[in-house]
Amino acid sequence: MGGIIDRITEFIKEILQGWVLSNLETMFTDVNNKVGMVAGEVSKTPETWNPGIFNVVKTLSEDVAVPIAGMVVSFVLCYELISMVMEKNNMHEFDTSLFFRYLFKACIAVWLLSNTFDMVMAVFDMGHSIITQAGASITGSTSIDVQAALVAMFNSQLATMGIGELIGLGLETMVASLGMKIISVLVTVILYGRMVEIYLYISVAPVPFSTWTNREWGSIGSNYFKGLAALAFQGFFIMVCVAVYAALVASISVAADLHSAIWEVMAYTVILCFSLFKTGSLSKSVFNAH
Numbered sequence: 001m002g003g004i005i006d007r008i009t010e011f012i013k014e015i016l017q018g019w020v021l022s023n024l025e026t027m028f029t030d031v032n033n034k035v036g037m038v039a040g041e042v043s044k045t046p047e048t049w050n051p052g053i054f055n056v057v058k059t060l061s062e063d064v065a066v067p068i069a070g071m072v073v074s075f076v077l078c079y080e081l082i083s084m085v086m087e088k089n090n091m092h093e094f095d096t097s098l099f100f101r102y103l104f105k106a107c108i109a110v111w112l113l114s115n116t117f118d119m120v121m122a123v124f125d126m127g128h129s130i131i132t133q134a135g136a137s138i139t140g141s142t143s144i145d146v147q148a149a150l151v152a153m154f155n156s157q158l159a160t161m162g163i164g165e166l167i168g169l170g171l172e173t174m175v176a177s178l179g180m181k182i183i184s185v186l187v188t189v190i191l192y193g194r195m196v197e198i199y200l201y202i203s204v205a206p207v208p209f210s211t212w213t214n215r216e217w218g219s220i221g222s223n224y225f226k227g228l229a230a231l232a233f234q235g236f237f238i239m240v241c242v243a244v245y246a247a248l249v250a251s252i253s254v255a256a257d258l259h260s261a262i263w264e265v266m267a268y269t270v271i272l273c274f275s276l277f278k279t280g281s282l283s284k285s286v287f288n289a290h
Contacts, residue, residue, distance in 0.1 A: 016166035023173035027180050027265070034184050034269075038242050038276075039135050041191045042235035045128045046198050047121070057199045061117060061206060069116075069206035073109050076214045080105060083216075109213040116209045120202055120228060127232025134239040172259065176266045183273045190276045191238075198231050226289035230280075233287070237279040245272040 047054045081102060112119075201224075208224035211217040248268045284290065 013166060016170055019170045020166060020173055023170065023177050024262075027173065027177040027262075034180075034187055038187065038191065038238060041195075042238045043128065043131045043135055045121070045124050046195070046202060049195050053199055057203045058117065060203045065204050065206045066113065066116075069113055069210040072207060072210040073113060076211055076217055077102075077106055077109065079217070080214050105213045109210065112209050112212055113206055116206045117202075119209075120205045123225075123228045124198070124232050127229075127235055130233070131235040131239055134236055134243075169259070173262060176262050179266055180269055183269050186273050187276060190273075194231065194234060194280070201228060201231060223289060226287045227284070230283040230287040230289045234279050234283040237283055238276060241272060241275040241279065244275075245269070 041049075046057075084102060205224075205228075208221045210221070212221035245268055248271075249265060
């Protein structure tokens with residue numbers, strides 16, 4: 001009779017161990033997939049992230065924003081001419097260099113308007129280059145060896161746990177795994193939200209660029225360019241967050257305390273999500289964009 005009870009107990013324990021290991025495998029695989037997804041998404045330029053959306057935004061920029069920017073340029077140049085005349089005592093202090101400077105500013109304004117899209121994309125190409133270089137240094141250390149971690153957990157603790165403890169651990173890992181999935185959704189929202197913001201910036205690029213040639217209005221174009229640089233370099237800060245997260249996860253010892261290891265991974269993932277939310281404001285503060 002005792003042998004039958006022992007066999008039933010071992011059978012239940014095997015089922016519970018398989019449940020726990022399945023939850024742990026899902027949790028750690030989600031971690032690997034999310035880190036890999038973050039590194040892959042931020043390294044894309046607006047053109048490669050979604051070519052369809054990019055073409056729509058480019059069309060809007062060229063067909064809608066450029067005509068508006070042309071009117072702004074006309075207004076800015078008229079305002080510049082009036083300011084120059086008034087500064088010289090209503091032309092009583094005549095200087096022929098005024099007209100050459102005015103013509104030079106007008107040429108620059110037209111050139112900026114004609115090449116706005118190329119300049120905007122050059123900013124993101126530069127950001128892409130920096131992020132790619134950072135990714136090459138980080139990618140090798142961001143993944144967890146799931147199978148090795150599971151074997152270590154089983155050999156160190158799972159094999160010796162009773163039925164009650166296994167049930168508790170199974171519920172614990174199930175909650176942690178669910179939390180990881182929720183955080184994965186939040187991380188996806190952050191990454192996609194950044195790209196949507198980039199497309200919004202690109203769509204109106206000609207309008208702020210058209211103000212650059214005037215002293216009073218030029219701050220609009222300068223702040224817009226700072227915002228572009230902040231969005232481009234936000235990807236670099238995201239990669240730094242991933243590198244820090246990978247280092248923290250790699251330092252966890254699963255053999256010492258399985259419960260602690262699970263919640264440490266969960267806590268580090270929450271920290272990663274929170275840090276990713278802060279990268280936008282951090283990047284803007286670095287570039288003084290507001």
